Amino acid sequence: MADVDKSIEFNPADLAAGDGRALALACRDLDILRIGSSGDPLFGEAYGRLWAEFGSAQEMETREVIERRLAWRPVLALGESWLRYEMILVRRHGGFVATRDHTAIVTQRSGTVQAVVHLSHVLVDPAWRRTGLAGWLRAWPLQTARACLEEAGHSAASPITLVAEMEHPDPQFPNRLIRLQAYEKAGFKKVDPAAVSYFQPDFRPPADIDTSGRPRPLPFGLVLRRVGREQETAIRGAEVREIVECLYLMYGTGFRERDMAVVRQSLKRYPDAPAEIALVPPTR
Numbered sequence: 001m002a003d004v005d006k007s008i009e010f011n012p013a014d015l016a017a018g019d020g021r022a023l024a025l026a027c028r029d030l031d032i033l034r035i036g037s038s039g040d041p042l043f044g045e046a047y048g049r050l051w052a053e054f055g056s057a058q059e060m061e062t063r064e065v066i067e068r069r070l071a072w073r074p075v076l077a078l079g080e081s082w083l084r085y086e087m088i089l090v091r092r093h094g095g096f097v098a099t100r101d102h103t104a105i106v107t108q109r110s111g112t113v114q115a116v117v118h119l120s121h122v123l124v125d126p127a128w129r130r131t132g133l134a135g136w137l138r139a140w141p142l143q144t145a146r147a148c149l150e151e152a153g154h155s156a157a158s159p160i161t162l163v164a165e166m167e168h169p170d171p172q173f174p175n176r177l178i179r180l181q182a183y184e185k186a187g188f189k190k191v192d193p194a195a196v197s198y199f200q201p202d203f204r205p206p207a208d209i210d211t212s213g214r215p216r217p218l219p220f221g222l223v224l225r226r227v228g229r230e231q232e233t234a235i236r237g238a239e240v241r242e243i244v245e246c247l248y249l250m251y252g253t254g255f256r257e258r259d260m261a262v263v264r265q266s267l268k269r270y271p272d273a274p275a276e277i278a279l280v281p282p283t284r
């Protein structure tokens, strides 16, 4: 248990506007555990839960990739960028309640320092859904962003953007709609998919990719919370590109360059820097 730290705070100011229900959640009995390394016994529980939920759909990175990200602690410096990966496990009296993982990426590519936080996965035990806990799970990554900014030598008050890659809505998959509704209710907005076609790299092990002939990037929507700018209804092409470049920088640390090249190609079809792109409700 030496690697687990419990320093995660309940900061009401970090909650999204639509996540007010989180304030009423009785948190006293909850253990919020930040997993510090793959050597921690709780890593197996957290990773195992995420793998069971997302692995079969190719939506979870291999254990090896995640172990490498955990080893970045406190941050991985990559050129002018800094990356910090975190996995959180929530338990109550030793039982599973929820888990999530995310990566903060601090960048100054546009000339302005900012943190982009990739919200990788979140899983709430069915008994704890719609209780407000999901709101806290969406807010805690802001602490990761600030820690990463400070490790990089920047102000923790720099702009922060949370970004989740989410499937496009499809009536055949009601669970997708539930995820999108949850983020929409919280106040997240989606980059208009008619203007930007985002692709996530292929998560399969390299041997499987090779056996199948080629990497298969998956189309996703980009669902954002630009902290402090939640009311804005449009985003510039340059900002979308910078967010996606952050995601690809993170993925590039774990995946082969030739598998990343396919998704990087898609950036060529992105709107120009000054273009104004609508931010639409995630369920649309």
Ligand SMILES: CC(C)(COP(=O)(O)OP(=O)(O)OC[C@H]1O[C@@H](n2cnc3c(N)ncnc32)[C@H](O)[C@@H]1OP(=O)(O)O)[C@@H](O)C(=O)NCCC(=O)NCCS
Pocket (backbone or CB within 6 Å): 053, 120, 121, 122, 123, 124, 125, 128, 129, 130, 131, 132, 133, 134, 135, 175, 178, 179, 181, 182, 183, 185, 186
């Ligand atoms: C997605 C998930 C984390 C959301 O957890 P949650 O606790 O239900 O989230 P929220 O409390 O924020 O949900 C808010 C809104 O989402 C919608 N919603 C949630 N569950 C719903 C359900 N079963 N049916 C219809 N709408 C639902 C509602 O609009 C709900 O608001 P309401 O409770 O006021 O009606 C949870 O469903 C889960 O763990 N799912 C499995 C894993 C997953 O899909 N993870 C997300 C992708 S990484």
